[in-house]
Amino acid sequence: MKAYRKLCIIVIAVFLISAAMLDLILIKQNDSEQGLYRVEAHRLADEIERTGSYDLSDYPELTGVYTGDDLYKSEEHYVIIDAGGKLYRVEYRIRSNTGIIVAVNCVLLVMLVLICLLLWYARRNIILPFGRLGDVPKELAKxxxxxxxxxxxxxxxxxxxxxxxxxxxxxxxxxxxxxxxxxxxxxxxxxxxxxxxxxxxxxxxxxxxxxxxxxxxxxxxxxxxxxxxxxxxxxxxxxxxxxxxxxxxxxxFETTMGEIFLSQMIEKIVARYAVQLSACGTELKVNKYGDCILSCDPDRLGECLQNLIENAIKYGDGRLIELSFDSMDGCELITVSNTGCTLEEKELTQVFESFHRGTNAGKVQGNGLGLFICKRLMSLMGGEVFAKIEDGKFLITLVVRLA
The missing domain is CATH 1.10.287 (Helix Hairpins)
Structure with missing residues (x-):
C-alpha cells in the first residue's frame, strides 16, 4: 500500500508540474503577442521618418494613426511616437489568450479529477483486494x-x-x-x-x-x-x-468423459507446438483427416498427445514430427511419429511400463512415466495405445472411440 501511495503522489505531482509548465508557456506566449504592437509602432515611425508616408495595412496590430488636434483624443489603447519631428498617436488592438488559458486550465482540472478517481477506483477494486490476498499463497506453500x-x-x-x-x-x-x-x-x-x-x-x-x-x-x-x-x-x-x-x-487417475471435435484437438496441439518446433528447425506435419466427434476426456486426451509430442521432441532427431489419422471400427486412430528412432524392437513390450527408460534415453532427462500415463489414461477413456517401429520412425498410436 505504501508503494501505491507513493505512485499516486508521483503521478499527481508530475501532472501538476506539467500543468504549471503549460500555463507558463501560454502566459509567455500571451505577453509576447501583446508586445507586438510596440514592434509595429517602431517600424511605422521608421517608415514615416524614411518616406514621409505609411500604409496602415502593413501593420495588422495597429488600428489607426492620428496627429495634430486629435493627438490625445482617444479612448482606445494608443502609444505616442515621434517621426520626422512630429508626434503621432498610434492606436492598437489588444490580443489576449486569457480565455484559452482559462479553458486549458479547466480541462486540466477535469483531467486531474479523473486521474484521482481512477487511482481511487484502482485502489478500491484492485490494490486493496490484492493486498488482502497477499499472504494466501505463502500460507498455502507452508x-x-x-x-x-x-x-x-x-x-x-x-x-x-x-x-x-x-x-x-x-x-x-x-x-x-x-x-x-x-x-x-x-x-x-x-x-x-x-x-x-x-x-x-x-x-x-x-x-x-x-x-x-x-x-x-x-x-x-x-x-x-x-x-x-x-x-x-x-x-x-x-x-x-x-x-x-x-x-x-x-x-x-481421474477422467471426466465428454466430447470434442478432432479438429479442435489438433488445432490446440498445433497452436501449442508450431512456433516452438519451427524455431528448432523441426517440421510439424499434420496429414489430412476427416473431422469427427471424439468420445473422451478432452483435457486428458490433450495431455496424452502432449506427452507423445514431448517424447518425439526429446528422442527424435529433430527433422520431422508427423501426425497421421485413420478410422477403424468406430474409433479414430491418431498416430504421432518422429524420425531418428534408435530404440530396439525388443524394447517395445516395455515402453509402457512405469519408470522404464529405453536404451535411446541417453542423457535425456525424464522419469519413464510419460507412456505409462498415456496407456493408463487411454484405458480409463475406453481407448488404447500401442507403439511400433517402422522405417527408422517411432510411431505411437492412440485409439479413441467416436461419439
Missing part, C-alpha cells in the same frame, strides 16, 4: 490450508478468489487421499511382511535340514524340495502384491 480467503465481489478478483478457494479445497482433498493411501499401504505392507515370515521360516528350516543331510530317504528330500518351491511361490505372490501396492500412487 501447508496452512485453513488460511482464510476473503470473498471478493470485485469483477477483477471475484473469479480469482473463487479459483484460489477451489485450489485450496483440491489440495486438502489430495492431502486426505494421500494420507489414506499411505495408511492403507503401510497396513498392507505390514500384513504382507508378517505373511512372508511364515513361508520364509519354513524355507529356512527345510534348507537347513537338507544342508545337514537329515533326510536319508530320496523321497523325503524330493518332498522337502517341493515344499521349498511351494513356499517360494507364496513369497513371489506376496512380492507381486507389494509391487502392485507400490505402483498404486501412479495409477490413481
Amino acid at each position: 501447508g496452512n490450508l485453513a488460511v482464510p480467503i476473503p470473498e471478493e465481489k470485485s469483477r477483477f478478483f471475484g473469479k480469482f478468489t473463487w479459483g484460489v478457494n477451489l485450489l485450496r479445497e483440491k489440495i486438502e482433498d489430495d492431502r486426505q487421499k494421500e494420507l489414506s493411501m499411505q495408511r492403507d499401504k503401510k497396513l498392507l505392507l505390514l500384513s504382507l511382511s508378517h505373511d512372508i515370515k511364515t513361508p520364509l521360516s519354513a524355507i529356512k528350516l527345510n534348507a537347513k535340514a537338507l544342508a545337514r543331510g537329515l533326510y536319508k530317504d530320496e523321497e523325503k528330500r524330493r518332498s522337502t524340495a517341493e515344499s521349498i518351491n511351494s513356499r517360494a511361490d507364496e513369497i513371489e505372490h506376496f512380492v507381486s502384491e507389494i509391487t502392485k501396492a507400490a505402483s498404486e500412487d501412479f495409477m490413481n
Whole structure:
C-alpha cells in the first residue's frame, strides 16, 4: 500500500508540474503577442521618418494613426511616437489568450479529477483486494490450508478468489487421499511382511535340514524340495502384491468423459507446438483427416498427445514430427511419429511400463512415466495405445472411440 501511495503522489505531482509548465508557456506566449504592437509602432515611425508616408495595412496590430488636434483624443489603447519631428498617436488592438488559458486550465482540472478517481477506483477494486490476498499463497506453500480467503465481489478478483478457494479445497482433498493411501499401504505392507515370515521360516528350516543331510530317504528330500518351491511361490505372490501396492500412487487417475471435435484437438496441439518446433528447425506435419466427434476426456486426451509430442521432441532427431489419422471400427486412430528412432524392437513390450527408460534415453532427462500415463489414461477413456517401429520412425498410436 505504501508503494501505491507513493505512485499516486508521483503521478499527481508530475501532472501538476506539467500543468504549471503549460500555463507558463501560454502566459509567455500571451505577453509576447501583446508586445507586438510596440514592434509595429517602431517600424511605422521608421517608415514615416524614411518616406514621409505609411500604409496602415502593413501593420495588422495597429488600428489607426492620428496627429495634430486629435493627438490625445482617444479612448482606445494608443502609444505616442515621434517621426520626422512630429508626434503621432498610434492606436492598437489588444490580443489576449486569457480565455484559452482559462479553458486549458479547466480541462486540466477535469483531467486531474479523473486521474484521482481512477487511482481511487484502482485502489478500491484492485490494490486493496490484492493486498488482502497477499499472504494466501505463502500460507498455502507452508501447508496452512485453513488460511482464510476473503470473498471478493470485485469483477477483477471475484473469479480469482473463487479459483484460489477451489485450489485450496483440491489440495486438502489430495492431502486426505494421500494420507489414506499411505495408511492403507503401510497396513498392507505390514500384513504382507508378517505373511512372508511364515513361508520364509519354513524355507529356512527345510534348507537347513537338507544342508545337514537329515533326510536319508530320496523321497523325503524330493518332498522337502517341493515344499521349498511351494513356499517360494507364496513369497513371489506376496512380492507381486507389494509391487502392485507400490505402483498404486501412479495409477490413481481421474477422467471426466465428454466430447470434442478432432479438429479442435489438433488445432490446440498445433497452436501449442508450431512456433516452438519451427524455431528448432523441426517440421510439424499434420496429414489430412476427416473431422469427427471424439468420445473422451478432452483435457486428458490433450495431455496424452502432449506427452507423445514431448517424447518425439526429446528422442527424435529433430527433422520431422508427423501426425497421421485413420478410422477403424468406430474409433479414430491418431498416430504421432518422429524420425531418428534408435530404440530396439525388443524394447517395445516395455515402453509402457512405469519408470522404464529405453536404451535411446541417453542423457535425456525424464522419469519413464510419460507412456505409462498415456496407456493408463487411454484405458480409463475406453481407448488404447500401442507403439511400433517402422522405417527408422517411432510411431505411437492412440485409439479413441467416436461419439
